[in-house]
Amino acid sequence: MIKFKKTLPFSFTMLSVSIIRDVIISEVGDDALKLVEHLKKHKESSDFSLAEALGEDINSVRNKLYRLQQQNLIGFTKRKDEEKGWYVYFWFLKPDSFRYAYKKMLETKLRKVEEAINRKSSESLYQCSEGCTRLSSDEALSRNYVCPDCGNLVEPLDNSKEILKLKSQKNKLMKSMEKLV
Numbered sequence: 001m002i003k004f005k006k007t008l009p010f011s012f013t014m015l016s017v018s019i020i021r022d023v024i025i026s027e028v029g030d031d032a033l034k035l036v037e038h039l040k041k042h043k044e045s046s047d048f049s050l051a052e053a054l055g056e057d058i059n060s061v062r063n064k065l066y067r068l069q070q071q072n073l074i075g076f077t078k079r080k081d082e083e084k085g086w087y088v089y090f091w092f093l094k095p096d097s098f099r100y101a102y103k104k105m106l107e108t109k110l111r112k113v114e115e116a117i118n119r120k121s122s123e124s125l126y127q128c129s130e131g132c133t134r135l136s137s138d139e140a141l142s143r144n145y146v147c148p149d150c151g152n153l154v155e156p157l158d159n160s161k162e163i164l165k166l167k168s169q170k171n172k173l174m175k176s177m178e179k180l181v
């Protein structure tokens with residue numbers, strides 16, 4: 001008999017606090033952090049109970065909910081208040097959207113780091129031995145390898161340490177991405 005691996009729905013237990021923070025700060029703004037923490041703890045809340053719990057006025061809460069909804073990070077269900085006869089919206093976080101947003105953030109960072117590695121690997125720069133200036137190889141040649149500021153000789157710049165640092169950043173990003181899958 002073939003056993004199929006059951007794919008579990010993605011939940012917040014798999015999403016670290018730091019991922020939630022990173023996504024909110026980058027996509028919505030850090031003023032929404034408290035509201036998101038509250039939703040995470042209480043599973044769902046109406047805008048009125050959020051306003052009360054956070055000690056904020058209703059418009060400020062609605063503005064944050066609006067921004068979160070724009071990024072598809074929250075959803076809602078509406079239920080009728082039988083006493084008052086109107087509908088109340090209950091908001092909840094969407095863990096899959098957080099994961100997706102975080103993945104996209106990592107991908108963007110990774111692309112930038114890779115571009116920087118390629119750029120640094122192909123450029124050849126010269127630096128004054130006194131540290132006053134950096135020249136491209138063409139400029140260095142046209143100036144006979146003499147620093148325009150102090151007259152000392154310029155030397156090929158060793159950027160292998162910078163490249164190494166970028167490569168370790170790249171590794172970290174790739175590990176974070178593997179963990180997310």
Ligand SMILES: [Zn+2]
Pocket residue numbers: 128129130131132133147148149150151152
């Ligand atoms: Zn110099």
